[in-house]
Amino acid sequence: MNKNAKDSNSVDISVVIPLYNEEQSLAELSEKIAAAIDNYSFEIIFVDDGSTDSSWEVITDLNQNSSRVRGIRFRRNYGKSDALQTGFEEAVGKYVVTMDADLQDDPQEIPALIEMLKNDYDLVSGWKKKRHDPITKTIPSRFFNAVTRFTTGIRLHDFNCGLKAYRKEVIDSIYLYGEMHRYVPLLAKWKGFDRIGEKVVNHHPRKYGKTKFGISRFLNGFLDLLTLLFVNRYMRQPMHFFGSMGVLFLIVGLGISGWLAYLKIFLNQSxxxxxxLFLGILLILLGVQFFSIGFLGEIYNQGQVKQEKPGIAEKKGL
Incomplete structure (x- = not known):
């Protein structure tokens, strides 16, 4: 079914689930979600991020057995942010819930998250206060969350929790790529959705398969955080950053060169x-370059890198 042909008013909750090689958990997860939110009209959107196991076959079977289950399959692995963004674009529910496919997130938490949205929150993030993950994952996560809280000013304990609930207008206002799924609360806040709540949620040990966690995810996450903070502050006025740096380098470089010129002209020093002398020349050149970058940025401040959209191989129920 085409998304545009579906009456969005007939669906209360869209549950968007990105996944990669989670064939064993999908049927059980689907059943648990249906049991948890059976009092609502809902849809489940599985986004298969290029799985190499039989995850897509499982999704196809689930779709054939229930019109509530919908599926999207990428041609290759693009990452969680792209999977979520694609799911967001297909979701039609008044409220959108995201969760991981590994059964560690508890679907029984969804009704409480929705109730918080009904009480005027724009976004509610889960907090896995008691985690069932190895220390190699929990320690970096705590450090990451502490740094993110400090730099963004958003007082959440668990930015990376996959279990979150949003009003539909929130996800319609943001765009995810890279590792930006970690920073949906920050993106939402910048769009004016600052009623951000948090709820302690149950977290279960992984039942099937193995974690997709890697230390590179946190490195990429920090780099994306720096990108977000820089772009949000200087995208519209790049001269404020590059121009300021350029002026600083020029002043110091010209000061050094002026002092050396005085020594040469009036004191005849070699x-x-x-x-x-070389430092002064270098700083002048850097100052001119930084100022030029800021000037060009002001001219082209509306230019943005167009992100590659995932290549979708198949859809089920869409």
Whole structure:
């Protein structure tokens, strides 16, 4: 069924689930979600992020048995942010819930998250206060969350919790790529959705398969955080950053060069053995370059890198 042909008012909750090689958990997860939110009209959107196991076959069977289950399969692995963004674009529910496919997130938490949204929250994030993960995952996660709280000013304990609930207008206002799924609360806040709540949620040990966690995910996450903070502050006025740096370098470079010129002209001192001369010239060149970058950025401040959209191989129920 085409998304545009579906009456969005007939669906209360869209549950978007990105997944990669989770064939054993999908049927059980689908059943648990249906049992947890059976009092609502809902849809479940599985986004298969290029799985190499039989995850897509399981999704196909689930779709054939229930019109509530919908599926999207990527041609290759793009990452969680792209999977979520694609699911967001297909979701039609008044409220959108995201969760992981490994059965560690508890579907029984969904009704409480929805009730918080009904009480005027724009976004509610789960907090896995008691986690069932190895220490190699929990320690980096705590450090990551502490840094993110400090730099963003958003007082959440668990930015990376996959279990979150949103009003539909929130996900319609943001765009995810890279590792940006970690920063949906920050993106939402920048769009004016600042009623952000948090709820302690149950977290279960992994039942099937193995974790997809890797230390590179946190490195990429930090780099994306720096990108977000920089772009949000300077995207519309790049001269404020590059121009300021350029002026600073120019002032210092010209000051050094002026002092050396005084020594040469009035005191007749040799400058050939003074490394300070090269530092002054370098700073002047850097100042001109930074100022030029800021100027060009102001001219082209609406230019954005167009992100590659995932290649979708198949859809079920869409």
């Amino acid at each position: 400058l050939s053995n003074r490394p300070l």
